[in-house]
Amino acid sequence: MTKTPSSQAPVLGPRALNRATLDRQFLLRRAPVSARAAVEHLAGLQAQEVKPPYYALAARLDGFAPEDLAGPLERREVVRIVTMRSTIHLHTAADALTLRPLVQPARDREIGYFRKGLVGVDLDRLAVLAREFVETEPRTMKQLREALGAEWPDADPQSLAVAARCRLPLVQVTPRGLWGRSGQVSLTTVEHWLGRPAEPAASADDTVLRYLAAFGPASVKDMQTWSGLTRMRPVFERLRPRLLTFRDENGVELFDVPEAPRPDPETPAPPRFLPEFDNLLLSHADRTRVxxxxxxxxxxxxxxxxxxxxxxxxxxxxxxxxxxxxxxxxxxxxxxxxxxxxxxxxxxxxxxxxxxxxxxxxxxxxxx
Structure with a gap:
């Protein structure tokens, strides 16, 4: 693929970026795909509360019904886990096992914000004890705080629980997340819940390509905003020969996968009702496209x-x-x-x- 100098790259205005992103988000027209396939394509859905993923898919999928998402949750085909931006996301089982290790450096940095409450705490031992505790049976955050507090009575209980959540890939087990049946938050590890061992982290290259396919065209800072990762410029540079480049109206370089849709800016966009914290509004450093x-x-x-x-x-x-x-x-x-x-x-x-x-x-x- 011929490399286009940044200064000569085509300019995409807010409407062009809007239509391109909406198309990839299944918001220009509802997609005839399964809930699981949509969650995979979108690289996860914000799921801090129970109902938002259902509203997100109702806006995006043709023929969607609540049981179309509740079923995969019950069958453990999708799970609720902390990943991007230290927030609960709904991911496919495969993505939960690979995306969480990819963003682990960001979770490790998060622990640093709570270091004053963790003086004298051996974080490796904390991870071992917390894993044993939640894998015996799913536990609430209150139970986790109490168990870790018994081991480190001088530490801040909330900081102990945050450290456990950061060090371990904890999932919220069902019935939490089920439409009309949701219970309190109970946690275990993703490996225990899925009955599968940990897997290597997803490739940074592949994750950038997936992000662009669902949210592009986008800048390096956009992808970093979505993922919570830093220093992603070398990944984009490595991928540059495989990507198209554009500029926004401020001259910021944007990258895109060649095969992704970029509709006419005047393509009609129907009204859509989205849930709070929908990733459409949170996954770019420059949000003027929406x-x-x-x-x-x-x-x-x-x-x-x-x-x-x-x-x-x-x-x-x-x-x-x-x-x-x-x-x-x-x-x-x-x-x-x-x-x-x-x-x-x-x-x-x-x-x-x-x-x-x-x-x-x-x-x-x-x-x-």
Whole structure:
């Protein structure tokens, strides 16, 4: 492949980047693939709470139903585990076994933030004891804090639990994560839960290619923001002969896999209701491909986070289920046609995930 000098690379504006990313995220049109296949393609879904992965897939998949994700969770084909950005993600079993080792350096750095509470603690011994404890049977974080605190009574209990979570690949076992049946968080190791030994870390090269296929075109800093990894420039340089290069309007170099879609910027983008913390909004250093500068920071207030609404592909409002209604708060006045499209999509979300609840769709105030 001929290398294009950065100064001569084609420029992609926010709409071009928006449409390219939406297409890869299955948000221009819903994809006829399984929930497991979607989780694999997207390299995981944010899953700090139970419901967001279901809303994420309802927005992206044709014919999705809650049992399409709950089933793979029960069969241990997908799991909930801390990976990117030190947050709980829903991954396929294979990715949980390989992506977690890849991002382990970031988890090791995280322990450093809690070093004041870990004075005198042998972290290797902590990992051995914690593994034995959670592999005997799944344990809650409270039980883990108490067990480790008995061994190191002078250490900070929360720091001990964080260290265990960072050193060990802990998964949240079912029924946690099941639609309509979720229980408290109980943890064991991914190897114990899956009945499979640890595997080597995923290749950094392959992970960059997967990231670009799901989130590109993107910069080195974008990929680092998504993964929590650092010093990824050499990986991109190694891959450069296999990649296309572009620039954004600020001159930042962007990389992409040749076969990935890059639709016309004027391709229609239907309204989409996404969950809080959806990776679409969190996986780039420069988020203007989805979040207009005027709407930056408008999906949270104090400690409350709201679900984003996309209109014409960009963040244009928030939504929330309040009492007996799906309430929509656009940031600006919508045309009659847009308003009708948004209401129709909201009704579809309710039909997919809350068919028996009898919720209405209405426009009103969400942010309080």
């Amino acid at each position: 979040i207009p500068p005027a709407n930056r920071g408008r999906t949270w207030q104090a400690n409350t986070f709201y679900c984003p609404l996309l209109v014409d592909g960009f963040l244009a409002g928030v939504w929330r289920i309040i009492d007996e209604a799906l309430v929509i708060e656009p940031f600006t006045t919508l045309t009659g046609a847009r308003r009708a499209e948004v209401a129709e999509e909201g009704a579809r979300v309710l039909d997919v995930l809350h068919r028996d609840a009898g919720y209405d769709v209405r426009f009103g105030t969400v942010i309080v």
